[in-house]
Amino acid sequence: MRLSSYLRKAVMGAAAIPLLAGCTGEQEAGGAVERAVEKPASWTDLPVRTGARDVVHRSYKVRITVKSLVRGAEEDMRGARVDEELKGMVPHYLTFEVTNTSREKIPAAYMVDSNFALNGTDWARGEKVYVSGGRPGGGDLPCADTAPRTLAPGDSYTTCVTYVLPEGVGVLSLTHNADGYFDEGGAVATWPVEGGLEAASAGLAEPGDIVRVRWDAREDGVLELPATLVSVRRGSAADLANLDLDLNENERRGIPYYVLVTYTNPGPKDLYPDQADHVRLLTEGGRQIQGKTPYILDTKIPGCPSDWIARLIPPGDSVTECSIHLVTDDDDKPFAVGFAEADRPGLVAWRAPLH
Numbered sequence: 001m002r003l004s005s006y007l008r009k010a011v012m013g014a015a016a017i018p019l020l021a022g023c024t025g026e027q028e029a030g031g032a033v034e035r036a037v038e039k040p041a042s043w044t045d046l047p048v049r050t051g052a053r054d055v056v057h058r059s060y061k062v063r064i065t066v067k068s069l070v071r072g073a074e075e076d077m078r079g080a081r082v083d084e085e086l087k088g089m090v091p092h093y094l095t096f097e098v099t100n101t102s103r104e105k106i107p108a109a110y111m112v113d114s115n116f117a118l119n120g121t122d123w124a125r126g127e128k129v130y131v132s133g134g135r136p137g138g139g140d141l142p143c144a145d146t147a148p149r150t151l152a153p154g155d156s157y158t159t160c161v162t163y164v165l166p167e168g169v170g171v172l173s174l175t176h177n178a179d180g181y182f183d184e185g186g187a188v189a190t191w192p193v194e195g196g197l198e199a200a201s202a203g204l205a206e207p208g209d210i211v212r213v214r215w216d217a218r219e220d221g222v223l224e225l226p227a228t229l230v231s232v233r234r235g236s237a238a239d240l241a242n243l244d245l246d247l248n249e250n251e252r253r254g255i256p257y258y259v260l261v262t263y264t265n266p267g268p269k270d271l272y273p274d275q276a277d278h279v280r281l282l283t284e285g286g287r288q289i290q291g292k293t294p295y296i297l298d299t300k301i302p303g304c305p306s307d308w309i310a311r312l313i314p315p316g317d318s319v320t321e322c323s324i325h326l327v328t329d330d331d332d333k334p335f336a337v338g339f340a341e342a343d344r345p346g347l348v349a350w351r352a353p354l355h
Helices: 109-115 196-201
Strands: 051-057 060-071 090-100 116-120 127-129 156-165 171-177 188-192 210-216 222-234 255-264 279-283 288-290 318-327 334-340 347-351
Touching (some): 051 109, 090 116, 196 334, 255 279
Antiparallel strands (some): 060 090, 279 288
16 A cells, blocks of 8 residues: 655744744743634644643753644645645644743743654654745634743743645644654654544555565666565564664663565566665554664574575565664554655555564
């Protein structure tokens, strides 16, 4: 199954254009501008699991409380001043409160939302956008970034950010990553959206199904390799104790999952097997966790056999590769396995059979 996606990422530090007149996006705490906006019938309140999560923004302790998530309408983007390629996308308006629970003032408090992600049911992340203007006919859009420049201990602010997703893609979850790197091993807070997981699972290939994945064979161009998900096994941190893996502190405490995928060389030349770098473990919380492999080629890992070591695969032969994926959130679980294809956005994915 192909999971369509929109993978272009917002550039950090891009200049923001205020949405509503009088909102600078960098006010002092308590100076937020609030304007009531009547919701058109085309807007939908999504059933996100609201509530507070204690997170870390850089080195500061912060409490984030999600208030609401509203799916707008494609027409919202027509009247707004926004990049041309984003028109036709569907805006989603996230409202949340930020409270400084640390003992120090937070500089650049408006950057807290930089660690947020809106995860689509295709496991791609929505793009955060800055828009100005209003809906056709002169109506205001409902979302203004009113975050302050700094935030004193105990102070709070409520703000709203806009994300866009392709038409037909739902929302799986909201996540906040403590280190800002969405696919790495930092601490993650998750707000699921009811029905998102069911929508994401629709049409997934089953384990054992053969899916042709596009892989860049460099000088030989892009090949379509028949691929099969063999298994997903839960391991133990003890398995990795003496391995030469590049793990951060959170990953060392995480749970390893071993993903085995078999590929067949369609020819006409020998195949150099290094497809494991393109495998992603997809979680119920909406994360894409890239795999890791040991630097030492003859490393033996319990539960993670691999027959690719130091040999080329002749045309018609198959190879099974194992990749290690570290899940660092105790409340998150593997759900599917994806393959990031060459020259195409998105993933192809199988349902994950856990053992």
